[in-house]
Amino acid sequence: MATQAISTSLAPQKRTSLKVYFWRVANNYVLRRVIKALATIFVVITVTFFIIRLMPSNPVDIFIQEQMALYNSSYQEARDRAAALFAIDLTAPVTQQYLDYMGNLLRGDLGKSYRSQGAGVADIIKQFLPWTLFSVGTALFISFTLGVALGMVMAYRRETPLDYVLSTFASLVSSIPNYLIAIIIIVTFGSQLRILNIAQMRGSISPGVQPGFTLKFIGDVLYHAALPIFVYVLTTIGSWMLAMKSSTVATLEEDYVTVARARGLKDSRIMTSYVGRNAALPLFTQLAISIGFVVGGSVLIETIFVYQGIGQQLLKAINQRDYPVMQGIFLIITVAVVFANLLADLLYGRLDPRIRVGSEETK
């Protein structure tokens, strides 16, 4: 209040300071990055909106085909049912549809599914996303920590039999597509050896198990998520191992590591704070980007193991051309990836003091 009183008497000066303030805000690194992120999201939403509608066929035709095949009904019957069900006008100009969609989106309305008894897209996401976040997130955590640890072992023991074994393993598993490993597991451990009861492991929880903080519930959740998690870990750990190995090998060559040895530091201290911390730095950007993709989960893995996550819903929505659901899930994935990137950028400055300078305002 006091400042206000003063500033009124110093009006011209206040204007210049406002200008300075404006430039400082405009130059603010964080703000610039946030604006860029929002712009990216807008562009991706727009592009997906139109691409989705460029896909061959449309929700009505697919519904009609399904009805005809399922109930052996005539085309006319199926059409009538479709017309009753779809309270939407797909014949409206696409630009009009786009403007409607964006308008709703700004109000926080993701729309309703064309199918699933018109369930809200937000509700579908709320119901299925947590399972994907849990399974892929757990897998990512295990894969990253284990991969980084093994990568360091490989670097420290490079050119030894252990390194050869681990390197071969890493390049092998990272070159096999995850759905192939999933199918191999089902065929060998499920059908042939009958070690795993694949049918029982389907779904996200067993019927009748009450959600709650009980051992039974947690055990059941892990039981159902075990196979997807295993496959995610197996197919992603290799690249973490190889990335960490090469980063560690490079870091071990750094002068400061030799100097740390000359300083008589303990090997454990050198390994963690001097080698490990610097070697892992470049991997954090990669990690943040992976966190973004967690949301998307893996469409194929969830479908193969019949794990009820968002990926499976996405595949279903694509097959039914359920535009609002597709659009909603793509939106969530985009937002997650973009913000994970943003977070990576900002976090990197926290982890690496050399970057911190750039994120500060120009002094």
Added chain:
Amino acid sequence: MTKTVLEVKNLWVEYPARRGVVQAVRGVSFDLCQGETLAFIGESGSGKTTLGLALVRLLPKSARVRQGNILFYQNGRVQDVLALSQEDLRQFRWRDCAMVFQGAQNSFNPVLRVESQFYDTARAHGMTGTAHVKQRAIDLLRMVQLDPNRVFRSFPHELSGGMRQRVLIALGLLLQPQVIILDEPTTALDILTQRSIIEVLRKLKKELDFSLIFISHDLSLAAELADRVATVYAGTIVEIGGVYDIFERARHPYTQALTHSVPTVTGDLRDLTSIPGSPPDLIVLPPGCAFHPRCPFATQRCKEQEPPLEPVGEGQFAACWNWREAMNKT
């Protein structure tokens, strides 16, 4: 009589390479006395860094110490460096002998503050109590003419090259080692910074009691700091003696060529005669004296027999068959 703190006897170090074995250090022997500064000078690639690294056993894994002894004398105790266990070696490094590397620009962990790197070093050697360490660190930083308030809490990238070099020297003195090895401590720094580092070192030498091994290809710097100078050619000491003798009465043709190409201690500029020929190939050494292909005094004998270090004056030794001829020529 001054005490010997370091004794190196007939040290041989080699690097197996694809083309053959690189003979980086060939039969080097010398003593270092308490409080003394010994400079090793020679062209780049002559094995000076390898020698320094061998003294603290920090050679790359591929290197082999084929022969020799490195003995540290301290409080009547002898440490055979090449025989130390891993843990004893760790303790020995920096506490008894600190080595500041060539290109110290990257000697600090970029993600840790300067203070952490001081504390890390102290803790590794059982010095607990941050207050005590901090006080000593601040005293040392002041001695190397830095502002401790600014430097101690900085990250390495916030300091200039010259400042980092000084911080590293201060860190080297943290544990009061008996010997400090400085490998080209001023290369990659501008001339003014070089000067101030040399000033700092002279001052430190006066105030603290440590022996210094100073490795450089720059004779003028060595001349300002050293008590004794050893010239290294093709992995071996070809001449060693008091700094004045080396600069004014060099007996070995290689030392003569080196000293002729720089301003001398007394400041008079001699004409710059660069050394003709190219540095030797340490894999396939010339037979006899390694310097003979470039030596103006070379005779048949030089091509056949390698000359031993022999006394050529008071505390001065040279490895040359024809040092008398070389002496008369200049």
